[in-house]
Amino acid sequence: MRSAIKRPSDEETNLSGFQLFKKLTEEEFTRLNYEKTCSLYKKGTIIYREGSRLTGFFCVTRGIIKIFKTGIDGKEQIIRFAKKGEIIAYRSLLSQELACTTAKVIDDAALCHVPYQTLLYLIQNNWQFSHHMLQIVCRELREANDYITDIAQKTVRERLAEVLLLLKENFELDNQNTLQISLTREELANMVGTATESVIRLLSEFKSDKLIELQGRKIKFLDTPALTRVANL
């Protein structure tokens, strides 16, 4: 049965929850729905690769996508994660450049592909859409600038603590304060910009300092205020 090709559910094709599309007219929204294509993607799938030409952007309706750049000898630098309600691939599309990042599914995902033509149609016909889009990019730019400052000025220890707190803010926790997103130590290292061993060591330290608890890849927060102090925030 596992080989049966599943179709996206209603929830997974529904874009009405996206802030970005809130100000569309009924006609525009209909058109968007008509022209979009939704698909399911298994963990590990590459959505697009660095250097490829994009034909549209994607709306994430389920799962988690890792966006990263490939640096020196193949080392990944994770730029961000995209989850439900967020869009990916729009940057390269808008600036009409080849993709400068790779997008990989890390939690089984559902994505809706919106063709470039549709994007352009919306930009041309609805200033509120453009305005919203501008705000999304501007916010991401601020985050990038903040990150540059952190990475340039903070220690690995501080950055790791900060990354953990960021994950806590942006991803689901279960009722026991355990992060539901599952990342390898290497992925954490690729966010922080350090070596895998350093992350392993520091996580153990955080654990013995009773800031977090570790069970495999699951991270449970025990003392957020103390972790915030470690992050130097």
Next chain:
Amino acid sequence: MRSAIKRPSDEETNLSGFQLFKKLTEEEFTRLNYEKTCSLYKKGTIIYREGSRLTGFFCVTRGIIKIFKTGIDGKEQIIRFAKKGEIIAYRSLLSQELACTTAKVIDDAALCHVPYQTLLYLIQNNWQFSHHMLQIVCRELREANDYITDIAQKTVRERLAEVLLLLKENFELDNQNTLQISLTREELANMVGTATESVIRLLSEFKSDKLIELQGRKIKFLDTPALTRVANL
């Protein structure tokens, strides 16, 4: 005579060279010119500060502006420099946040202030303007992402070489390959994300390796291909 208040010249109030405004109608351009305010700023002047509320964005018609964030114990992180033809302060304005950077004049400048109202008017009435604006932000976002990868993965030596090459691409050279922009070693350090002493040492090394020549703050490029190799590009 030095206390005489100079008015901006015609060239310094002329926005017709800006790509961003190329697609405005005559009426829109007239309105822009009517609502803008141009002024001259001496080196050292702060245009806006982190945390302040902005009332508009600025078009740089002369000089160089340093955009930076203040990190741990006041250490500056330089985000970028803006020169003639570029705009500043638009990011915070568009996302309706308080300024997250400070802008300081490092070469006597002329700026035209464009009120938020005018920006909104243009966004609402001219989709090509919005589209152009989107492209500007998207391009800056790519640069920020590239920079994150560099700073996270490259050595200080590589980053310094790269920064020098970036300056070479983006700022004027005289006929002897000497950079006209004048930066202190500390400012270079604040771009690269390192200590001032490290920049001093590495610049001397580059000099003895015959990659550059130094005379005070003036940097002359002797061997760009070799410098590119050092930058690991």
Next chain:
DNA sequence: AAATAAGGATGTTATGAAGCATATAATAGA
């Protein structure tokens, strides 16, 4: 022009973090 401050150069030392080696544990594929 003298005074004061700011920037630059260099040696020395300290240390955070990377790199390597190796062992164990966990996960996924056949």
Next chain:
DNA sequence: TCTATTATATGCTTCATAACATCCTTATTT
């Protein structure tokens, strides 16, 4: 279920770079 592969853990070593101290030089200010 067994095996192969990948991830995690930990010790040890090395190295790049930060931090500190001091001296020298170049700008700014009065």
